[in-house]
Amino acid sequence: xxxxxxxxxxxxxxxxxxxxxxxxxxxxxxxxxxxxxxxxxxxxxxxxxxxxxxxxxxxxxxxxxxxxxxxxxxxxxxxxxxxxxxxxxxxxxxxxxxxxx
Amino acid sequence: xxxxxxxxxxxxxxxxxxxxxxxxxxxxxxxxxxxxxxxxxxxxxxxxxxxxxxxxxxxxxxxxxxxxxxxxxxxxxxxxxxxxxxxxxxxxxxxxxxxxxxxxxxxxxxxxxxxxxxxxxxxxxxxxxxxxxxxxxxxxxxxxxxxxxxxxxxxxxxxxxxxxxxxxxxxxxxx
Numbered sequence: 077x078x079x080x081x082x083x084x085x086x087x088x089x090x091x092x093x094x095x096x097x098x099x100x101x102x103x104x105x106x107x108x109x110x111x112x113x114x115x116x117x118x119x120x121x122x123x124x125x126x127x128x129x130x131x132x133x134x135x136x137x138x139x140x141x142x143x144x145x146x147x148x149x150x151x152x153x154x155x156x157x158x159x160x161x162x163x164x165x166x167x168x169x170x171x172x173x174x175x176x177x
Numbered sequence: 178x179x180x181x182x183x184x185x186x187x188x189x190x191x192x193x194x195x196x197x198x199x200x201x202x203x204x205x206x207x208x209x210x211x212x213x214x215x216x217x218x219x220x221x222x223x224x225x226x227x228x229x230x231x232x233x234x235x236x237x238x239x240x241x242x243x244x245x246x247x248x249x250x251x252x253x254x255x256x257x258x259x260x261x262x263x264x265x266x267x268x269x270x271x272x273x274x275x276x277x278x279x280x281x282x283x284x285x286x287x288x289x290x291x292x293x294x295x296x297x298x299x300x301x302x303x304x305x306x307x308x309x310x311x312x313x314x315x316x317x318x319x320x321x322x323x324x325x326x327x328x329x330x331x332x333x334x335x336x337x338x339x340x341x342x343x344x345x346x347x348x349x350x351x352x
Contacts, residue, residue: 084221091195094195104204114211140315147334
């Protein structure tokens, strides 16, 4: 029973699909952000697995940049969530249908 | 063999935790489930020989991002009515359908490919660079080949800081 690259790619794909389904299913803005984090991590896992399989350290470097981008994204996303909770007093994304408030 | 057992334990718990994020009743439970998924992912990174990235995963995700989430949930101080009034599911069929389609497509793609070896003991000798996930190797690459993207990320972080501060201090008197 040998674990190959395909096993890791399948785990990564499952994680990505779960995150994708979560974004469509949930309507709480905080949970949507959490699902986006899941999808980021699925991509990270694929990068690390390929770095190992191809013997190239660049895949691990890309993960650094992904983590940085994810941190920037979550900062802005949570700021918007705070603003939404203050102004609309809800976290339901379907309630935020105005472009300006 | 040990690799296979560890892989199945880590990935199984990871997928279960991810499902628990999607179906969590409250955001705080979702954050804690994501924490479990992050730790399992760090374990998978260790299995792949990326030790430094695994440490970063725990430090940055569990230590910074998820704490930020918990901090914001506590800061919002939403009453129970606001939290529970949220209808939990909006378009369940569409979401499940798209995710299933994605899985089928992925399995179809993987079925046609021959598997690349991951394990060192699996027979094929891997290049030395793949086995060395050390800080020195990564740092050397980061400051030579990837210097420009590395410097550009500082602009991204700066933009994120400015954006977050601007958004969060937007008080009612501006309206």
